[in-house]
Amino acid sequence: MIRFHNVFKSFPNGALALKDVTFHVSKGEFVFLTGHSGAGKSTIMKLLFAEQRPSQGDVRVSGFAVSSIGRGEIPRLRRRLGVIFQDFRLLEDRTASENVAFALEVTAARRDTIPARVMRVLTQVGLAAKGRAYPRELSGGEQQRVAIARALVNDPAILLADEPTGNLDERATRGVFQLLREINAGGTVVVMATHDLDLVRQAPYRTIELRDGSVVYDSAADEPQEEAVP
Amino acid sequence: MRLLFREALLSFRRAPLLSGLSVTTIAFSLFTVGLFLLVAVNLREALKGLEERVEIVAFVLRGTPPETITLASQDIAAFPEVQTVDYVTEEQALGRAKKELVEFRDAYRDLSVNPLPASFEIRLKAGYRNAAAAEAVAKRLEGFTFVEDIRYGRDWVERLDKLRNLAGIVGLVIGAAFAAVAVVIIGVTIRLTILQRAREISIMRLVGATNRFIRGPFLLEGALKGLLGGILSLGLCYAGFRLFRDSNLGTLSGLVFFRPDQMGMLVVFGVAMGLFGSLVSVGRHLRNV
Numbered sequence: 001m002i003r004f005h006n007v008f009k010s011f012p013n014g015a016l017a018l019k020d021v022t023f024h025v026s027k028g029e030f031v032f033l034t035g036h037s038g039a040g041k042s043t044i045m046k047l048l049f050a051e052q053r054p055s056q057g058d059v060r061v062s063g064f065a066v067s068s069i070g071r072g073e074i075p076r077l078r079r080r081l082g083v084i085f086q087d088f089r090l091l092e093d094r095t096a097s098e099n100v101a102f103a104l105e106v107t108a109a110r111r112d113t114i115p116a117r118v119m120r121v122l123t124q125v126g127l128a129a130k131g132r133a134y135p136r137e138l139s140g141g142e143q144q145r146v147a148i149a150r151a152l153v154n155d156p157a158i159l160l161a162d163e164p165t166g167n168l169d170e171r172a173t174r175g176v177f178q179l180l181r182e183i184n185a186g187g188t189v190v191v192m193a194t195h196d197l198d199l200v201r202q203a204p205y206r207t208i209e210l211r212d213g214s215v216v217y218d219s220a221a222d223e224p225q226e227e228a229v230p
Numbered sequence: 231m232r233l234l235f236r237e238a239l240l241s242f243r244r245a246p247l248l249s250g251l252s253v254t255t256i257a258f259s260l261f262t263v264g265l266f267l268l269v270a271v272n273l274r275e276a277l278k279g280l281e282e283r284v285e286i287v288a289f290v291l292r293g294t295p296p297e298t299i300t301l302a303s304q305d306i307a308a309f310p311e312v313q314t315v316d317y318v319t320e321e322q323a324l325g326r327a328k329k330e331l332v333e334f335r336d337a338y339r340d341l342s343v344n345p346l347p348a349s350f351e352i353r354l355k356a357g358y359r360n361a362a363a364a365e366a367v368a369k370r371l372e373g374f375t376f377v378e379d380i381r382y383g384r385d386w387v388e389r390l391d392k393l394r395n396l397a398g399i400v401g402l403v404i405g406a407a408f409a410a411v412a413v414v415i416i417g418v419t420i421r422l423t424i425l426q427r428a429r430e431i432s433i434m435r436l437v438g439a440t441n442r443f444i445r446g447p448f449l450l451e452g453a454l455k456g457l458l459g460g461i462l463s464l465g466l467c468y469a470g471f472r473l474f475r476d477s478n479l480g481t482l483s484g485l486v487f488f489r490p491d492q493m494g495m496l497v498v499f500g501v502a503m504g505l506f507g508s509l510v511s512v513g514r515h516l517r518n519v
Contacts, residue, residue, distance in 0.1 A: 079438035089433050093244050106439035
């Protein structure tokens with residue numbers, strides 16, 4: 001599903017954000033990306049949804065080559081992904097349902113199917129009763145659930161979560177994390193960047209640790225089905 | 231399509247102040263353009279009035295036989311530049327002089343012989359009311375042996391030509407300058423709207439909206455603002471026109487407002503500016519992110 005091969009990414013000032021990063025993610029995996037701020041987690045995320053292109057190396061996501069992706073293809077890639085962020089990125093002047101529906105509307109989904117699909121994902125994230133609430137009327141955890149619902153509504157093959165619990169209290173964090181695990185159990189690949197090590201320890205998932213732009217630890221590296229890093 | 235309209239209208243509802251400001255800015259930019267156009271239209275109208283007075287008079291030798299006059303009259307009427315030919319007999323000329331020149335009435339009454347010659351009065355067609363055409367016609371009239379003298383106010387017609395050219399050039403330059411300023415102001419206004427909604431655009435891109443999809447509502451919004459601004463500017467122009475006309479009733483008569491097609495053009499210009507400004511601003515924004 002995801003393939004990083006000898007990926008370098010330099011900032012405009014020449015400093016390297018990623019140095020020779022190689023890893024693969026297979027169908028159905030849940031992967032933690034860990035490391036301190038500035039270690040390169042967010043850069044990997046941005047490469048995954050083609051917000052940026054690698055300076056060197058090969059990035060493949062769900063069949064798209066991000067290194068050489070055309071402008072016109074980026075929306076098609078993003079429709080196969082769901083992305084959530086620390087700051088939720090909801091439209092403040094739209095209700096929860098409208099925020100979720102928005103993701104379907106921009107993809108030219110059939111209009112008559114939209115309400116049912118929105119309701120389905122809002123139910124899945126446990127917010128069926130709050131569809132008419134505006135983001136400011138929801139708690140942080142609830143807002144992140146709306147963002148997750150929006151990310152799920154297009155039935156993505158991969159869910160990218162960039163510090164999804166960074167702004168949440170412990171209880172909300174647990175709730176959101178549990179939701180991500182359920183989504184993964186349904187077959188969706190989840191890549192979650194986080195520096196919450198408690199969370200990482202809680203779950204038996206693969207962990208890739210980054211330091212200064214390099215992969216310093218990959219818990220799957222020893223497993224036989226993973227390709228050896230050259 | 232419905233979505234397109236909904237999104238465009240939504241932006242008016244969500245940012246009424248900024249939208250109102252954009253429309254007002256567009257309206258005032260177009261208002262200055264409109265005011266200038268009004269001046270240009272009225273200037274042209276006034277020139278047209280002057281043009282209609284371009285007339286060539288060919289004085290006829292005394293004793294020219296009537297059949298010659300009739301034939302010549304037909305010949306002249308067949309000139310491509312000529313609109314009408316009137317033959318004014320000596321008696322008619324005297325009668326007119328008596329009526330129009332009241333102060334000489336007594337002098338004319340005592341005359342035993344009519345001193346005034348007969349003449350052809352020739353008016354030119356609309357496209358030919360200029361010095362070159364008048365001179366060409368005059369040259370041809372000189373060819374008639376019975377024509378004694380020709381007058382068409384050469385200096386005056388030449389000055390009219392110059393005035394017309396000057397008005398055209400000045401109109402074009404100032405008009406273009408005003409229009410350019412309007413374009414810049416409208417572009418800046420729309421850019422503000424887009425910056426205000428940069429976050430929304432980034433979210434749209436994130437969930438897989440194509441650039442075309444993102445652009446749509448902005449273009450429609452720009453066109454709508456242009457439309458409203460255009461209509462508002464027409465209202466402002468009309469108010470300005472009435473105010474000016476009413477305070478100058480004595481000195482300036484015959485002032486005209488835009489014809490419906492000219493009003494349409496101003497509004498279409500507004501719409502085009504709104505569209506164009508949005509296209510440039512959104513395009514630039516989408517390229518930069």
